[in-house]
Amino acid sequence: MAAAPVTTTPPDEPARGLVQGAGSAALAVSQAIGAMGLLASRIFSRIAKLELDRDELVRNLYRMGFQSMPIVIVTALFTGGIMVVQAAPLVNRIGAHGLLGWAAGFGTLREIAPLLTALMINGRVGANNTAELGTMVVTEQIDAMRVLAIDPVSFLVAPRFIAITATLFISTVFADVLALLGASMMGDALLGVAPVTFYNGLTSGLLGVGDIASGLVKSVLFGVLIGLSSCQFGLGVTGGAPGVGRAVNATVVASAAGVFVIDYFVSFTL
Amino acid sequence: MTPSLPTSSAESLMPARERGFVEDLGAVGLELLRTGRELYSLFLRTIYYSLRGRREPGALGQAMFEIGNRSLFFLTVVMGFIGMIMVYQGGAQTKRVLPDLTLLGATYLELLIRDLAASIGALMLATRVGAGIAAEIGSMVVTEQVDALRMCAADPVDYLVKPRFIACIVMMTVLGIWSATVAYLTGMLTAYVWFDVSPLTFSNLALVDVVDLGTGLAKCIAYGAAIPVVSGHAGLATFGGSEGVGSATTRAVVNSSLAVIMLNLLISATSFVLFG
Numbered sequence: 001m002a003a004a005p006v007t008t009t010p011p012d013e014p015a016r017g018l019v020q021g022a023g024s025a026a027l028a029v030s031q032a033i034g035a036m037g038l039l040a041s042r043i044f045s046r047i048a049k050l051e052l053d054r055d056e057l058v059r060n061l062y063r064m065g066f067q068s069m070p071i072v073i074v075t076a077l078f079t080g081g082i083m084v085v086q087a088a089p090l091v092n093r094i095g096a097h098g099l100l101g102w103a104a105g106f107g108t109l110r111e112i113a114p115l116l117t118a119l120m121i122n123g124r125v126g127a128n129n130t131a132e133l134g135t136m137v138v139t140e141q142i143d144a145m146r147v148l149a150i151d152p153v154s155f156l157v158a159p160r161f162i163a164i165t166a167t168l169f170i171s172t173v174f175a176d177v178l179a180l181l182g183a184s185m186m187g188d189a190l191l192g193v194a195p196v197t198f199y200n201g202l203t204s205g206l207l208g209v210g211d212i213a214s215g216l217v218k219s220v221l222f223g224v225l226i227g228l229s230s231c232q233f234g235l236g237v238t239g240g241a242p243g244v245g246r247a248v249n250a251t252v253v254a255s256a257a258g259v260f261v262i263d264y265f266v267s268f269t270l
Numbered sequence: 271m272t273p274s275l276p277t278s279s280a281e282s283l284m285p286a287r288e289r290g291f292v293e294d295l296g297a298v299g300l301e302l303l304r305t306g307r308e309l310y311s312l313f314l315r316t317i318y319y320s321l322r323g324r325r326e327p328g329a330l331g332q333a334m335f336e337i338g339n340r341s342l343f344f345l346t347v348v349m350g351f352i353g354m355i356m357v358y359q360g361g362a363q364t365k366r367v368l369p370d371l372t373l374l375g376a377t378y379l380e381l382l383i384r385d386l387a388a389s390i391g392a393l394m395l396a397t398r399v400g401a402g403i404a405a406e407i408g409s410m411v412v413t414e415q416v417d418a419l420r421m422c423a424a425d426p427v428d429y430l431v432k433p434r435f436i437a438c439i440v441m442m443t444v445l446g447i448w449s450a451t452v453a454y455l456t457g458m459l460t461a462y463v464w465f466d467v468s469p470l471t472f473s474n475l476a477l478v479d480v481v482d483l484g485t486g487l488a489k490c491i492a493y494g495a496a497i498p499v500v501s502g503h504a505g506l507a508t509f510g511g512s513e514g515v516g517s518a519t520t521r522a523v524v525n526s527s528l529a530v531i532m533l534n535l536l537i538s539a540t541s542f543v544l545f546g
Contacts, residue, residue: 075527085535111359260351268358
């Protein structure tokens with residue numbers, strides 16, 4: 001991705017064969033995972049020793065959590081509506097309007113609400129976090145901190161990590177509720193299923209606490225992944241403004257792919 | 271939703287809270303209106319240049335390679351996992367209500383063609399391509415290359431947005447079909463391994479009709495048109511150095527994902543109301 005026509009080709013792009021490409025991709029992936037593991041161990045050691053900057057944590061919780069609310073709300077309402085529209089032909093075919101709540105409910109609670117919330121938070125918070133940390137690296141603010149004997153991990157990285165994880169968990173709780181609300185409204189408008197019928201389908205015993213818990217466990221894991229990868233990619237920025245753009249792009253893609261991979265393993269184990 | 275990016279300075283802890291609630295609401299409304307109008311104008315100009323602009327097969331080919339081929343691996347991985355997850359969850363839940371899973375494949379294929387392949391593929395493409403377009407155009411704005419284009423009496427929409435627009439529409443359609451294929455194959459494997467549904471029973475196209483196919487393709491084209499326009503807008507509106515590029519990228523990803531979700535509901539509901 002040549003960001004500017006002035007820089008022709010990046011130095012690491014001679015004509016490569018397929019095997020060479022696959023090998024370097026595998027190396028890059030394992031390097032990223034290893035770096036994230038190292039960062040995680042450093043973050044957790046700071047958290048265990050409670051070496052956190054409280055103000056920074058509050059500030060990040062406000063910016064990441066509270067200010068993402070509009071996006072979470074809009075996404076969840078629309079998603080709930082989409083779930084009903086997609087389930088509608090199926091429900092009509094079986095003729096079981098009472099099952100609409102169940103059909104929309106299990107999909108929303110188990111998969112769609114955590115997944116879409118994670119994708120939106122990844123786009124908004126994860127990308128923003130990488131951009132911010134990357135800008136600080138490029139403008140040498142992190143080096144300045146080290147010179148002043150301020151630990152960048154406990155001052156910058158650990159609060160962000162906690163804030164992203166908390167944001168994703170709380171947003172998923174919101175999204176669960178709002179998506180079901182959107183689904184019941186859409187069911188009423190499109191299929192004529194009264195919200196009471198929808199609610200009964202939801203609570204008729206086919207859905208349990210396990211379904212909600214599965215989604216919430218996922219959201220925490222997604223939060224850990226997005227927090228780690230966005231911090232790691234942000235701290236690894238090189239090369240000015242285009243470098244920040246590239247890093248943001250790389251984070252968003254890596255986190256999105258990682259979210260689906262984690263989702264797969266959690267779905268099969270829970 | 272003014273994306274003001276406070277730097278690390280400690281005094282900008284929280285934005286000034288002098289404005290009242292109504293004032294905030296109005297500001298948000300005005301901002302939305304302004305963005306909507308700008309998007310509309312950019313969309314019209316892109317369409318105009320797509321029909322009337324310069325023909326440049328080189329730039330178009332490069333954009334298609336960047337958007338299509340480079341996304342192929344990412345999309346294949348994601349859709350492969352999605353196929354397995356959806357069939358597993360759907361099968362496990364359906365078993366609680368219906369004893370036989372012979373229609374699992376047919377229902378899944380209908381859902382896949384009508385919605386999942388296009389929409390999840392587009393969300394992924396919005397993430398990857400949207401961020402890429404905004405980062406690229408944003409860097410060019412920050413390094414004043416876009417101003418240089420304007421100085422040469424060249425409209426940046428013609429040079430930068432139009433090739434990506436055409437490429438994204440074509441490639442979104444192609445990738446949508448590819449996504450459906452990948453998710454279908456992994457879903458078939460999952461159904462065979464976990465629920466003992468034979469691939470022959472699973473490959474049941476009985477429920478897929480022209481409406482489903484048309485809805486899926488219409489979604490591909492709509493998403494393909496929306497993603498580059500929304501992210502191109504975010505990229506062209508970049509200001510203020512590397513921090514600006516970062517926030518433009520963020521806005522591109524969020525707004526194009528929102529656009530995909532909204533278009534999805536719009537098209538799905540329209541097709542359901544019109545064709546049942």
